[in-house]
Amino acid sequence: MTTSRDLPRADRRKFLKGAALTGAAALSPAAAPAQAAPPRADLKASAPGPKLVAAETLPPGKDPVNQTSSGGEFMVDVLKALDFDYLAMNCASSFRGIHEAIVNYGGNKPEILTCPHEEIAVHMAQGYAKMEGKPIAMMCHGTVGLQHAAMALYNSWCDRVPVYVMIGNIIEADKRAPGVEWVHSAIDPAAIVRDFVKWDDQPASLQHFAESAVRAYKVATTPPMGPVLLSLDAELQENPIADRAKLRIPKVTKVVPPVADPGALAEAAKLLANAENPVIVCDRLARTPAGMARLVEFAETLQCAVIDQGGRMNFPTRHPLNQTFRARAAISQADVVLGIEMNDFYGALNAFHDRIVRTTYPVRKGPAKTISLGNRDLYLKSNYQDFGRLADVDLAIAGDGEASLPLLTDQVRRLVDEVRRSAYQARGEKLAKARLAMVEQAKSDATIGWDASPITTARMCAEVYAQIKDEDWSLVGNAIRNSWPQRLWNFDKSHRWNGQSGGAGVGYNAPASVGAALANKRHGRLTVAFGGDGDLMFVPSTLWTAAHHRIPLLYIVHNNRAYHQEYMYLVAMAARLGRGIDRSEIGTTIADPHVDYATVARGFGVHGEGPISDPAELAPALKRALAVVKSGQPALIDVVTDPR
Amino acid sequence: MDASFVRVFAAGLFALALAGLAFAEEPAGDAANGKQVYLMARCFTCHGRVGQGGGFNYPVPALAAIELPVEAFQAFLREPPNDMPAFSTAILSDKDAADMWAWLHSLPGRKPTKDFPLLNQ
Ligand SMILES: Cc1ncc(C[n+]2csc(CCOP(=O)(O)OP(=O)(O)O)c2C)c(N)n1
Ligand SMILES: [Mg+2]
Numbered sequence: 001m002t003t004s005r006d007l008p009r010a011d012r013r014k015f016l017k018g019a020a021l022t023g024a025a026a027l028s029p030a031a032a033p034a035q036a037a038p039p040r041a042d043l044k045a046s047a048p049g050p051k052l053v054a055a056e057t058l059p060p061g062k063d064p065v066n067q068t069s070s071g072g073e074f075m076v077d078v079l080k081a082l083d084f085d086y087l088a089m090n091c092a093s094s095f096r097g098i099h100e101a102i103v104n105y106g107g108n109k110p111e112i113l114t115c116p117h118e119e120i121a122v123h124m125a126q127g128y129a130k131m132e133g134k135p136i137a138m139m140c141h142g143t144v145g146l147q148h149a150a151m152a153l154y155n156s157w158c159d160r161v162p163v164y165v166m167i168g169n170i171i172e173a174d175k176r177a178p179g180v181e182w183v184h185s186a187i188d189p190a191a192i193v194r195d196f197v198k199w200d201d202q203p204a205s206l207q208h209f210a211e212s213a214v215r216a217y218k219v220a221t222t223p224p225m226g227p228v229l230l231s232l233d234a235e236l237q238e239n240p241i242a243d244r245a246k247l248r249i250p251k252v253t254k255v256v257p258p259v260a261d262p263g264a265l266a267e268a269a270k271l272l273a274n275a276e277n278p279v280i281v282c283d284r285l286a287r288t289p290a291g292m293a294r295l296v297e298f299a300e301t302l303q304c305a306v307i308d309q310g311g312r313m314n315f316p317t318r319h320p321l322n323q324t325f326r327a328r329a330a331i332s333q334a335d336v337v338l339g340i341e342m343n344d345f346y347g348a349l350n351a352f353h354d355r356i357v358r359t360t361y362p363v364r365k366g367p368a369k370t371i372s373l374g375n376r377d378l379y380l381k382s383n384y385q386d387f388g389r390l391a392d393v394d395l396a397i398a399g400d401g402e403a404s405l406p407l408l409t410d411q412v413r414r415l416v417d418e419v420r421r422s423a424y425q426a427r428g429e430k431l432a433k434a435r436l437a438m439v440e441q442a443k444s445d446a447t448i449g450w451d452a453s454p455i456t457t458a459r460m461c462a463e464v465y466a467q468i469k470d471e472d473w474s475l476v477g478n479a480i481r482n483s484w485p486q487r488l489w490n491f492d493k494s495h496r497w498n499g500q501s502g503g504a505g506v507g508y509n510a511p512a513s514v515g516a517a518l519a520n521k522r523h524g525r526l527t528v529a530f531g532g533d534g535d536l537m538f539v540p541s542t543l544w545t546a547a548h549h550r551i552p553l554l555y556i557v558h559n560n561r562a563y564h565q566e567y568m569y570l571v572a573m574a575a576r577l578g579r580g581i582d583r584s585e586i587g588t589t590i591a592d593p594h595v596d597y598a599t600v601a602r603g604f605g606v607h608g609e610g611p612i613s614d615p616a617e618l619a620p621a622l623k624r625a626l627a628v629v630k631s632g633q634p635a636l637i638d639v640v641t642d643p644r
Numbered sequence: 645m646d647a648s649f650v651r652v653f654a655a656g657l658f659a660l661a662l663a664g665l666a667f668a669e670e671p672a673g674d675a676a677n678g679k680q681v682y683l684m685a686r687c688f689t690c691h692g693r694v695g696q697g698g699g700f701n702y703p704v705p706a707l708a709a710i711e712l713p714v715e716a717f718q719a720f721l722r723e724p725p726n727d728m729p730a731f732s733t734a735i736l737s738d739k740d741a742a743d744m745w746a747w748l749h750s751l752p753g754r755k756p757t758k759d760f761p762l763l764n765q
Pocket of ligand 1: 566
């Protein structure tokens with residue numbers, strides 16, 4: 001609060017109240033014409049008028065009406081040093097100081113993304129960070145705004161994604177205007193999300209802000225990554241800077257992710273090299289485009305099965321060693337399983353049955369050694385149980401998966417002699433055959449109900465792929481349990497896929513897709529996303545943000561007219577009890593009235609197609625929509641589909 | 645639900661016997677009624693409206709052109725071994741189950757994939 005104490009005794013908030021009471025009449029003759037005149041481009045650069053000079057020079061006790069700097073300006077300097085491309089936000093008075101500074105002092109850098117809901121802003125940041133490999137900033141009211149943002153922060157937390165949140169707060173009670181400013185203030189606003197942000201602070205001075213801002217960035221982007229939060233006092237944002245020369249922005253240095261212990265990697269390499277059927281399972285492994293290439297090299301060295309749980313774009317879908325859709329079979333035969341950057345290794349190794357008496361048993365038929373490699377063991381919190389059940393591993397290696405893979409590959413290579421090489425080759429060929437059989441099975445399954453209406457998800461996906469496969473496409477969102485793209489499309493580059501919500505908080509898909517599309521825009525990629533109707537119902541105004549910021553994206557609504565996952569659960573519950581299965585629609589369906597998503601889209605300024613229930617109409621609609629997307633705008637297609 | 649193998653097995657045998665009796669009287673099964681039952685019993689929510697399969701806690705098998713014998717089909721409904729909920733006679737009669745089987749059995753099912761250019765891209 002140094003700056004507020006340095007102010008002439010005049011209280012800025014008292015001044016505001018006074019101005020409101022006396023209105024324009026209080027304005028000095030010098031200031032009045034400037035208010036009435038149209039904005040002049042040179043205004044900021046012009047010499048201070050008599051009022052400004054007076055504000056600077058009058059003795060304490062006077063009530064200044066102008067200022068020449070704001071703490072927000074320094075904050076903007078810090079944000080620029082952190083190199084944020086964007087700031088996603090829904091405007092709020094608790095951060096009006098920094099908001100003004102970004103717009104006028106910063107020249108709208110970081111560029112503001114106007115979001116109609118704080119959950120949209122955070123999810124956009126989540127989608128963007130995964131695609132671009134770099135966080136953007138998000139800002140909201142410290143109370144009501146953060147409450148809206150909370151679920152998206154939880155998704156980002158579970159998804160290990162850096163999201164840089166700043167909230168507004170008014171710390172000093174006597175500085176709060178009666179009424180709204182009291183309900184919008186808190187002594188510890190971050191408390192509501194502290195269980196699922198990595199680090200937070202409420203700086204007490206501008207220098208404190210600078211240091212915490214750099215620390216927050218560092219913490220957020222160090223694996224395991226996660227959201228961080230800074231609470232910005234309104235006085236600190238709005239009051240003049242006492243002495244800019246004294247303020248220092250620390251160097252922004254990123255933490256180099258740790259390579260695992262070479263001895264432990266050598267032990268893992270030995271187990272893997274000696275194994276008859278080693279299997280790799282991974283989830284949030286690839287942090288950068290290098291991740292996929294490194295995993296391919298490692299898997300090819302071993303010629304072993306890879307199961308990609310899809311938290312990131314880890315492994316090419318058409319790689320002969322990709323056994324994702326026969327994970328159970330692969331693990332059941334495994335004698336060594338290596339889990340890399342897994343969150344739920346237990347879930348990969350064990351089967352679970354959702355019955356009245358819940359049962360679980362190991363998938364592996366025989367004894368197998370299990371090895372975990374990743375950042376997960378380095379950082380956990382207690383309350384939310386996103387860490388999953390304890391996996392019973394033989395060798396737990398802490399270290400960054402992507403960073404450690406080259407050394408691990410090297411260690412395995414040293415153990416590969418001629419005998420092993422030919423055994424590995426034979427293993428690889430067997431796996432390639434098994435994968436082809438799996439693909440053939442998928443294609444065969446996809447033929448069932450090909451011409452049905454509502455449209456099958458298999459047909460919907462095949463039609464979409466036909467239209468995008470020759471472009472540099474990027475699939476950044478998916479409907480629940482829609483595995484057709486991963487089963488049949490060629491995901492061969494690191495931007496082909498962007499992972500999922502993390503916390504299974506519905507309402508992620510539309511805004512995170514728009515965030516990823518924003519990142520893809522600068523690379524000229526064609527962004528495509530599927531998303532549930534229920535998901536879009538949470539945050540339909542995301543579409544307006546896409547239209548307003550000209551974010552090209554083809555959004556395909558998988559419209560099964562239901563919260564279908566829950567619909568099935570209700571059927572299952574009713575069946576258990578032998579009653580009322582025909583009442584399972586209550587509270588689970590989105591019908592009566594049906595939602596016309598194309599009209600909703602048009603209302604938000606987005607090109608809308610549909611509802612489409614005849615599969616033959618899909619291709620022409622997709623072509624029209626893609627023409628819009630290629631012109632730089634978003635488009636939505638409402639496809640009336642069968643449940644899954 | 646008690647998931648013990650013995651119970652599942654015993655109940656399966658019992659259902660099998662019942663199904664055998666039912667079919668002695670009605671061998672054909674009314675496919676038109678079967679389709680209605682399939683929708684009414686909400687089988688479609690997990691297995692798809694045309695029996696193409698789906699996803700519940702894990703992938704749900706397709707039922708179109710079902711090859712499972714009708715007796716085994718009925719036994720499965722009464723005491724399914726894994727995540728599928730059981731459908732007791734309180735909500736699904738043996739006749740309705742048999743009709744459903746007749747309809748599922750009559751569905752075209754899978755086709756040769758080479759005839760689908762969109763699946764070979
Ligand atoms: C915020 C939130 N609310 C509720 C749920 C429970 N839930 C899980 S899946 C689901 C259905 C979502 O509907 P939709 O996106 O249309 O997907 P569908 O299951 O219909 O394919 C719901 C409501 C959740 N996971 N998150
Ligand atoms: Mg739905």
